[in-house]
Amino acid sequence: MKMKYYLRYFSVFTLLFLAFSCGNSDDDVNLDLNFGDGLGKGEPVDECLNLGESDLVLSIQEQYTTLPGKVSILFKVSDTDGNPISQLTANQFTIYEQGRNDECFNTISASESFARISPNSQIFNSNTLLVLDLSNSVLSSSLDELKTASVTFVNNVMPATTEESYKMAIYWFDGEDELHLLNDLTSSKEELVAAIDSITDDISNDPSTDLYGAVIKSTKIAEDLLKDNIKDDVIGAASVVVFTDGTDQASRYKEEEALKKVTEANGNISFFTIGLGAEIDTQVLSDIGKTYSVFAGNAEELENTFNDISLKISERANSFYLFEYCSPKRDGSGDNNLAIRVVDGSRQGAVQTKFSAKGFTGGCE
Numbered sequence: 588m589k590m591k592y593y594l595r596y597f598s599v600f601t602l603l604f605l606a607f608s609c610g611n612s613d614d615d616v617n618l619d620l621n622f623g624d625g626l627g628k629g630e631p632v633d634e635c636l637n638l639g640e641s642d643l644v645l646s647i648q649e650q651y652t653t654l655p656g657k658v659s660i661l662f663k664v665s666d667t668d669g670n671p672i673s674q675l676t677a678n679q680f681t682i683y684e685q686g687r688n689d690e691c692f693n694t695i696s697a698s699e700s701f702a703r704i705s706p707n708s709q710i711f712n713s714n715t716l717l718v719l720d721l722s723n724s725v726l727s728s729s730l731d732e733l734k735t736a737s738v739t740f741v742n743n744v745m746p747a748t749t750e751e752s753y754k755m756a757i758y759w760f761d762g763e764d765e766l767h768l769l770n771d772l773t774s775s776k777e778e779l780v781a782a783i784d785s786i787t788d789d790i791s792n793d794p795s796t797d798l799y800g801a802v803i804k805s806t807k808i809a810e811d812l813l814k815d816n817i818k819d820d821v822i823g824a825a826s827v828v829v830f831t832d833g834t835d836q837a838s839r840y841k842e843e844e845a846l847k848k849v850t851e852a853n854g855n856i857s858f859f860t861i862g863l864g865a866e867i868d869t870q871v872l873s874d875i876g877k878t879y880s881v882f883a884g885n886a887e888e889l890e891n892t893f894n895d896i897s898l899k900i901s902e903r904a905n906s907f908y909l910f911e912y913c914s915p916k917r918d919g920s921g922d923n924n925l926a927i928r929v930v931d932g933s934r935q936g937a938v939q940t941k942f943s944a945k946g947f948t949g950g951c952e
Contacts, residue, residue, distance in 0.1 A: 628648070695915065716758060798829075799842060805846075806848045861883070861889075
């Protein structure tokens with residue numbers, strides 16, 4: 588089936604990076620959505636497979652077929668607490684198919700079916716918005732430490748080699764009613780690092796802090812990015828990372844407005860906050876950073892806190908897998924059930940879906 592077919596349904600649901608806050612934990616699978624037990628477009632596996640209780644959750648985000656016989660499934664892997672599972676390899680997955688004449692599922696050889704984990708760039712984009720507080724208190728006392736920590740953050744989040752599916756933009760705010768663009772969305776680490784290096788202590792003209800305005804505006808930018816992804820037949824996810832060393836002083840927007848914007852944001856957007864010093868409101872920042880929040884007592888701790896956030900973002904991005912294999916089913920077999928199981932050490936999980944083999948022939952690679 589064509590990708591367009593599936594994406595008609597995607598606009599109704601929010602499929603990626605489903606995050607909600609429970610004691611500021613790192614929760615990825617939103618069980619409140621009408622997706623069964625957090626399985627996305629999948630469903631629990633048939634009992635005939637007798638796979639036992641799952642420790643891992645495979646949430647199918649999208650699936651499609653490509654002639655002559657390739658089946659492609661984009662899914663996310665988490666543990667039962669919602670923590671993302673990254674760095675899985677194709678040999679950790681087992682494929683099962685069930686056709687119309689099969690009482691239960693048959694195991695499909697991973698080698699004979701050319702099973703592989705493929706780059707997901709053709710159908711998935713991961714965008715990060717780094718939003719920096721450059722009010723007077725930061726510029727006068729912790730700018731050098733912030734720049735060092737931000738460069739480390741960029742190097743950790745962005746892939747070692749440039750990939751168009753992973754992009755970052757950097758914004759900054761002070762007391763003005765504007766979210767200033769430091770560097771537009773790009774996949775170039777070098778460009779982002781150069782932008783950070785260009786920050787000087789005289790960049791701001793307003794010493795106040797418009798924190799709530801920055802949260803509202805950056806969320807709107809992230810939502811617009813996801814809309815653009817859908818127009819391009821791409822599933823998008825975004826992370827908004829806000830750094831500040833204080834509370835909102837500009838008072839242009841209410842706290843309730845900012846929190847409402849975060850709470851009602853597209854479920855594909857994750858929110859992280861980094862707080863510095865004794866003047867922050869940790870509860871407010873935890874509410875804004877509903878996915879994960881960290882706090883540094885002084886400027887020297889900034890790099891470590893930025894590292895914590897970068898690890899969380901990388902784990903999330905790398906817990907999405909495009910798993911592909913060549914099915915032995917052929918044209919005329921109709922709809923076939925498919926189950927995918929993953930084993931990671933002592934943990935395992937599985938998910939079931941179905942695909943049509945219409946037009947399938949041999950020769951798939």
